[in-house]
Amino acid sequence: MKKTLLLLLLILSAIQLAQAQYARFGAKAGGGYTRMYGDDSSSDVINSLPGFHVGLIGSYEFVSSLALQAELLYEQKGLTYDGYPISTSEALIDDQRLHYITLPVLAKLQKGGFFVEAGPYVGYLIEETTKVNIIDQASVNDPNPVILGEYGFEMSDFERWDYGYRIGLGIQLESGFFMSVHNTGGLRSFSKQLDQKNLGFMLSVGYMLAPRLP
DSSP states (O other), X not given: OHHHHHHHHHHHHHHXXXXXXXXXXXXXXXXXXXXXXXXXXXXXXXXXXXXXXXXXXXXXXXXXXXXXXXXXXXXXXXXXXXXXXXSSSEEEEEXXXXXXXXXXXXXXXXXXXXXXXXXXXXXXXXXXXXXXXXXXXXGTTSSSXXXXXXXXXXXXXXXXXXXXXXXXXXEEOTTSEEEEEEEEEESSOSBSSSOOEEEEXXXXXXXEOOOBOO
């Protein structure tokens, strides 16, 4: 009798767990700031660059508090040079903007309407739209620095693949709308010549469709 009850309990638990598993799909968009870190990045002469992101989400919820979420995003990253020295007489100013397709895969813990999530990401550089000028080092602090020319960055100057981590938290409503904030950091230099990695913060809003039951 005890074995029969135990068997029934195991079967009911398995059925309940299977019913708790479902897929959800959605989309998100937002903005943020990125900069760089590494041995060849100085906080005194490099500032954050605003950018935006947009993409699709797929989430598989194992139980009410645990989910695995994958995202496919277009992201703008980069930095602003503010007198970055490249020689004793020359420095760089203006924006370096990089355009990525990224795929984060996040483990998501949720309680009520709140959630935290973390995991790795991999990104692929699809374009760079850099507009960086070379100025006279002596005029770095002038309101109108002396521009000597344009610094000619090319795609071949950058690593095409990027990978790193993403960690964040947010709130999701029963209607499916959500808002989240993330810290994201690269673990590989995006420059082929220097040690410069992506670092940023993202604020997103999005919507998840109703659960797709198996």
